[in-house]
Amino acid sequence: MNLRPAAILRGYALILLAVAATFGLHASSGGAATRPTVESVAQGLTCQCGCGLTVANCNHPNCEFAVPARAQIAKMISRGMTRVQIIAFFRKKYGDKILSAPPAQGFNLLAWTMPFIALAAGGALIMLLLERWRRATPSLPSGSEAVAERLPVTDPKLREKLEKEIREQF
Amino acid sequence: MPNLGELALAVALLLAIYSILANLYGARNNRADVLQSARHALWAMTVMVALAAISLWMGLLTSDFSLAYVAEHSSRSLSDFYKFTALWGGQEGSMLFWTLLLSIFTSIAAYQNRTRNPEIAPYALAVLGAVAVFFLGMLNFVTPPFLLLAHRPPDGADLNPLLQNYWMAIHPPSLYTGYVSTTVPFAFGAAALITGKLDDTWIRTTRRWAIFSWFFLTLGNLFGARWAYEVLGWGGYWAWDPVENAAFMPWLVMTAYLHSVMIQERKDMLKVWNLALIGLAFALTLFGTFITRSGVISSVHSFTQSGLGPYFLSFVIGVVVMYTALLIYRVPDLRSPAEFESYLSREAAFLFNNLILVGIAFAVFWGTIFPILSEAVRGVKITVGPPFFNKVNGPLALALVFLMGVGPLIAWRRMTVKNLLRVFAAPAVLGVATGVALFALAGLRQWYVLTAGSLVGFVAGTILAEFRRGVVARRHIVNETVPRAVANLISKNNRRYGGYIIHIGVLIAFVGIIGSSFFKTQVKRTVKQGQSFAVGPYQIKYLGLTTADTPHMASATARIEVLENGREIALMDPARVFYKAPQQPATQVAIRSTPLNDLYVVLAGIDDGGLVTFQVFLTPLVLWLWAGGLVMALGTVVAMWPNVRERAAIAQALKAQRGEDEELAADIARGTD
Structure with missing residues (x-):
């Protein structure tokens, strides 16, 4: 049985869509309803000391930014604030640059979507190319591969040649 | 000595310029003597660069603080080992080190091709010479390593404490080796484009170089991760820092390249694509260096600000524009009768593998430069950090792992659905079983982990099946x-x-x-001597503090006892260190690794009242990352190993090429893949 190329094309399109949808789901699942930890909140904020790491990961033992920020996050969590609320607080105070990833809105939407647009475009290009090549390639008669597999090799000369090839292959 | 180094670099620059001219003239006019002279010039250039490197090393080892570089990047009390590694610890020295590697690789390529590939080798060497001219130009005019100070300071400012680590001694050399060695396949690709000799000679000639480069890029990335893990003290090994990204991108593109050249060697397809990939890989190594040295993107790796940025950017742009123009110019000659029958074929699987690899590289690139874009377009500073890269690359990584299982087992040309089911049934069952086991037995619920687990089972199944098939056939x-x-x-x-x-x-x-990404836990506790606290299945007991003082640094080391079920299983010594010359504190983490998990202890604070604070990370399976890296390195060595059969075939092919046996030549061309 051979699937028609159109069906396979649709299959690929479906896979692509599924991946994109999964991504969307994944990306939007940021604000979990469970009680946040200092770590989970601090991962969402960039340290402003110049280390380039997140507040959770800043490696300066006495960092003037990360250490008080972590303490403040802990205090806010104990007051019952959610991750989203705490991050919004820091964003209001320091601006967008405090976020460790840009919010998926406005111009910054470009950051999130571009990789997937590029990927989809690349995928489409490949499929277009493959389709062109496929049409230019004379196909073996349908099912010939399966037939060849079932054919017993009876000719001793051929058998020997085959064995030699297998020996060299493996 | 400094004067000698300076002089050597100037001579090296002249030799590099001469070698380009001689290579081009010799190739155009068929002058073997001129080509030989060009090779000699390249070898002499390497000797000159080595001389310069040796004189800087001498300066470092003898603490010659009249040299600005030595004064800024070492100190009297620094151990000889780190004095030696300080050569790549700063801007000028690491440029010199890069140039040294480039010269050595160029010399080797010149030697390998002294009789081989007479049509493209001179042009490839001219390209390598041109790259050397750029770096030597920088060393001579922009980042001179032998600047003298007017007043010789009594002691140096010391090497950055973060760099005083064993892994830092081998991470940059590995990564640089990987970066620089991409230049050789790139140069041969460019030479193929320049000369119009567009068959796969350039790929075959540089196949080992490409694997060599990939090997060191792999190790360089892993060593860098290991360094970050041990030194940065946050319990992780990868932070999607711009410079980590810069090291990761060429690795991705080289991985794509190593797969897609197989299609060209086998089916004579994708010529344009392979040339594009090697150009991209080379451009990305330069881009990585540009990022590290320009200061346009803030990073833990940033060198001190310098005037290098604009030059590097111009060079990257120049390379990309010229190479792309050449490629476009040659596209009509690169068209080959492409054969393609079915999407269910290895050709298709490889193409999609390339799409995903380059797609990840693009996502990383995009995330890395997006802050610059945002600032340029909107004037707003933003950060694109770990959450972005994890979310975007997470699904792509799954697709890649899936294709890693499909690619090797699917047939070339075409596979019938029946065959597909036969070959993939067992691995698929293994994959599903792994997923179910993780769900039911291990109680895992994250969809990503379950999918990843199933895919790992599936791919492991395909590799096992492949080995089984071979073993059965042999037996x-x-x-x-x-x-x-x-x-x-x-x-x-x-x-x-x-x-x-x-x-x-x-x-x-x-x-x-x-x-390690999904199941890391951490505990932060402040305790008195003798007190203990729990981390996962372990009890951690603080036994006491010892201090030490040397001319180089002062340190305080906490001794802790790790207990499991009441039994002592380890003693660990996390410490805080104060480096005297740069007046910088640092932490020294203590790590206990087992195949199951890593206990990672940071001495986070010492109180005057005898209280100490520990930050403890319990991270599962970190050891697997390093072990996997080791297996990857082993596999690369196996793949690079000269194959006796292959060598015999090449020897025969060469013999046949000389007209002794044309039929044999045709046979061999068909038989070797």
């Missing part, structure tokens, strides 16, 4: 034991099975990455 023909059959299988087809071993390594590393 059918020659009667041998299973271990012997496996060994013979690998040694006789080292390229193919080396590749499978690399895939096994990737799987092991992937398991490590998943385990």
